[in-house]
Amino acid sequence: MSGGGDGGDRRPTSCLALSGGVGGAKLALGLARHLAPGELAIAANVGDDFEHLGLTICPDIDTLVYTLSGLANPETGWGRAGDTATFMHALAGLGGETWFHLGDGDLAMHVARSHRLRSGESLSRITADICERLGIEARILPASDDALRTIVETEDGPLALQHYFVREKCAPKVKGFRYDGSRTAQVKKEILGALSEPSLQAVIICPSNPYISIDPMLAMPALRQALKDCAAPVVAVSPIVGGAALKGPTAKMMHELGAAVSADSVARHYRDLIDGFVLDPADAALEKAVRGLGMEVLITPSVMTSLGDKIRLARETFAFAVALSRSN
């Protein structure tokens, strides 16, 4: 496969998004459509990557790749549209592990990537090649090429993220999180590079689960520090709207961790990093509480259903961030 992603002749980065999977990828798609080609870089969570059946699976990177290339399954938000399930049926017939669904077309990603990783290529090199191959102009940057793994501390003991999330269907009560490797993993240098580019106008934390999609990245001290030092404003979009999670187990986790299941809890979670926070009108009553945390607030519909919703929220969030000034 040929080049891509070395940034030699690319447009300067104007926006860096931090994203997990399905929820975050919606806003990332909006940003990719709103900004000029090449202006968007996306730091992708790798904390839920795992080894399964001898394959390296990178759920959040894949969701971003499929979403931004138009290949995503619109029903689920993950996996490929129109995928078949012959592999899973055959695997069940051979007595293999079937708790994690792998579509036939999706498997091509896992098999090709695992093979290249074993041959010594980096995750970011492979991801850049795939993005180029699929016509994605935004740069999807794995937060690190090194192992960084989210462990969910539960009442049933520690569980790797996908075991908690998929195999155990988020049932065990959560006591906390651990991000194995976060002290030694090197932040992908293009992410640190984007954060120090003079062209950078905004950093946007997508409406992803704070604990399992964003915190694994923030657990790397160099990335947290670079976000603090960055000249561009940092804003976050709430993944909690009207006291419920838009997607996945965020609300259940907040509840089990003793946090109020409310958008302002998310703002509080990020308070030392962000300059602005995006609230849905359903949470307009929280505006004062969020401002009280020392940040600006944008109130705008943040439930994204159509592509139009995604682009509008991206445009407004980006403009909101650009209008802020940083006082670090």
Add this chain to the structure above:
Amino acid sequence: MSGGGDGGDRRPTSCLALSGGVGGAKLALGLARHLAPGELAIAANVGDDFEHLGLTICPDIDTLVYTLSGLANPETGWGRAGDTATFMHALAGLGGETWFHLGDGDLAMHVARSHRLRSGESLSRITADICERLGIEARILPASDDALRTIVETEDGPLALQHYFVREKCAPKVKGFRYDGSRTAQVKKEILGALSEPSLQAVIICPSNPYISIDPMLAMPALRQALKDCAAPVVAVSPIVGGAALKGPTAKMMHELGAAVSADSVARHYRDLIDGFVLDPADAALEKAVRGLGMEVLITPSVMTSLGDKIRLARETFAFAVALSRSN
């Protein structure tokens, strides 16, 4: 996965077949149907096993497994019936190698096996588990658990078997063969065990390509010697009928190696090992020449189309062998 294949309470072996892929598997299926469950052991060629996309592919074992379990694609003789090709289409979209077709269901075999091999399990243990899982009562025994690889010496240089066979479509002119690892690979001990069982009544070399399906096994000195020492008669069924190969490149290879493309050339190839040879009526004129090699001859239709053909040829070949006596 649970046990299987340890032979603790199985029926004594009455027949050992040596088989490659599609052609050999037809007779192996006939033998499996003709003999009582458990009486048949099959030494399966591993010389065309190879690593592809990080997966270990064992074409001959898989063809035997699919054929004997009723899962085989009746159109091709290899792969699974009703398989889909979503993986290959997606792989092409990612710029992956597509010269070797891997059906979606077939992939389950390769992924599950590769994972188990990497975890330290042996090929024979995995094969035995899969056979048990798929209800195969014959024992499919990989000729060796160690690496044994057929290299085709061609005018374009040496080629791994599948590269010659599939990628190059057998086009390069063949100068000879090399069986890498044959001097050090250990013959699967259950094969040597079957050859010394007092219950053994016949050894049948299936109508497979002598050079790339049978010789890789015979290149292991311990197997060749065990066949010579075996008390039971050894017979071979010609893969050449009426001067043409029933399947694959056998005739082309014979021609390029300077052998007459004729059933008696195959008999001559095996002359120091076999006691009897099965000729199709189309080759009845060769009977005398074959007898002149010092072996008995059975003339019976050996082109297998229906299941009935396979069972009849298996029954006749087995009876032919049993009626012979060995004078070693």
